[in-house]
Amino acid sequence: MPREEIDLSCKVEYLSILDEDGHLDEALAPDVSDEQLEQMHRVMLLARRFDERMLNLQRQGRIGTFAPVSGQEAAQVGVMAALQAQDWFVPSFREFAASIWRGTPLKALLLYNAGYNEGAAIAEDAHDLPIAIPVATQIPHAVGLAYAARYRDTDAVALVFFGDGATSEGDFHEAMNFASVFETPTLFVCQNNQWAISIPREDQTHSKTLAQKALAYGMPGIQVDGNDLLAVLAAAREAVERARSGRGPTLIECVTYRLSVHTTADDPSRYRSDEEVEEWERREPLRRLQRYLKERGILDDDGIEALESEISEEIDQAWQETEQAMQELDEPLDIFAHNYAELPRTLREQREEMASRLGEGGGGLSNGQTDHGAGAQPGPARGDGRG
Ligand SMILES: Cc1ncc(C[n+]2csc(CCOP(=O)(O)OP(=O)(O)O)c2C)c(N)n1
Ligand SMILES: [Mg+2]
Structure with missing residues (x-):
């Protein structure tokens, strides 16, 4: 009667390509053109500035409560950049950077957050789902979409975003199990931003990583530096390729940080220290990418300044249009x-x-x-x- 170890042959990798100082690991770097990098950087910068403007508008009482994205731009844009238009995008409630990448007009995002349902309307031909506020409920939907895509013999994949807190919900586990058993082409992307409102990651689960939860369901899981655009992109491309070629789902844990409030109804100073936030600010994704783009000769300070004013005008314009629409729709x-x-x-x-x-x-x-x-x-x- 033996009592011996079962060889599960499981592993969880951690991937980092562009470090906090903007230095690149050439051997691991994904193949990405200057133009793609510029495009990704633009959306990340736009999402950051849009977030800041939304926060001001909310504080002025002009829009309602919302969940800021600041700090998580790379975790979202890096994944979205690996998708094609026919793939499904299934957000939770913090995916402004991903939505902007997908082409959602800023006006629609503003309108929705000002309380107008019209802003949540999705274009007829878009493969996007609406925002899902109840934590983790969108995850089974993404698995269903992926299952249907395969059933219909298309090669579309479905990507779903959720947070560290969502991994404690039954919906997450049911969806992961179903996806693995039926080999649905699903990308499970967990943005581990260290907090679920005031619950820290350590109190969410005793697992060492969130990525390892994939192992129990027999699917690959990888942990990436979620503030490293290139690591996120590389992991997402690999997962998309796996899903598209019929080899089933993947769980990607993006280790990142929510730099701002949980929502505008929250005061994080009650449960986390300034030192912690400062430490993560040093690792934030945007400055790191800009350093690398400068080194690669794609951007310089003048270029960034010009982009900043272009973006600022774009946001002004979107807000003007939103105010107009609000009057018409009231x-x-x-x-x-x-x-x-x-x-x-x-x-x-x-x-x-x-x-x-x-x-x-x-x-x-x-x-x-x-x-x-x-x-x-x-x-x-x-x-x-x-x-
Ligand atoms: C089913 C459900 N329970 C509770 C809430 C209240 N709530 C909103 S966000 C949130 C925390 C979510 O944390 P996480 O999944 O880590 O996502 P994050 O907010 O950090 O992006 C909670 C508990 C909810 N919206 N839905
Ligand atoms: Mg969280």
């Missing part, structure tokens, strides 16, 4: 519009009360109005028959 009663075909009594009463109050405020609504009619709102009528 319909507070929309909060009652999309959940029920027929409103339950309690909500009907609330809607009537709100309509009445809006009417008193001179908004043009008549007292006791019960229909969800376009034309009842203070702004111009939509006349699109929704609701």
Whole structure:
């Protein structure tokens, strides 16, 4: 009766290519053109500045709460750059850099975060899913999309983003198991940003890495420096190639850091130290990439300055368009519009009360109005028959 070790032949690799000082490991570097690097850098910079502007707008009360991306730009753009248009992009709620890479207009992102559903509309031909707020619920959806893509004999893959906190949810484990058993072409990308609101990574799981969770399900898992654009790109390309060629899913753990607040409703100074944030600021992805691009002769300080002002104008323009759209779309009663075909009594009463109050405020609504009619709102009528 033996009692012996089972050889699982499992391993988890860690990959880093561009270090904190912007130095490159030539042997590991993925093949990437100057133009691609410029494109990735532009989106990372745009996402960072967009994040900063959104934070200002939120503090001024002009948009609602949102989850900033600062610090995680490489983990998102590096993965997205490995995808093609027909591949599925399944975000959670912090994927602004990924969305911008995908071509989502800044105006749509602003509009959504200002509370207008219209901003969440997805272009007919885009293979993107909407933002998913309930943690980890988007992961099984991505597996379903990947399963369907294969069933239909396409070579599309599905990428899903989620956080370190999401790995404690049942949805994550069910999705990983299903994907592995059915060999679905799925990229599971965990942005381990060290925190799930105020829960630190150490309290989330006793596993040494999150990548190793792949091993239990019999799929490859790799941990990468998530602030290293080139390491993320290399790992993502490998996983895409594996998925596209019918060799099943991969879990990529991007080790990164949330430099800003969890959401604008959060105060991280209550649970983490300034020293910790400063330490991660030294490892942040954007400056590191800029150092490398300068060394490679692709960018110089003047180029960065010119890009900064171009980006600043782009964001200004998007906000102007958003403000305009907000005026045209203004319909507070929309909060009652999309959940029920027929409103339950309690909500009907609330809607009537709100309509009445809006009417008193001179908004043009008549007292006791019960229909969800376009034309009842203070702004111009939509006349699109929704609701
Ligand atoms: C099912 C569910 N439980 C709780 C929440 C509240 N919540 C929102 S974000 C979050 C933490 C998520 O952490 P992580 O997965 O690490 O993602 P991160 O916010 O760090 O990007 C929690 C608990 C939620 N949105 N959904
Ligand atoms: Mg997290």
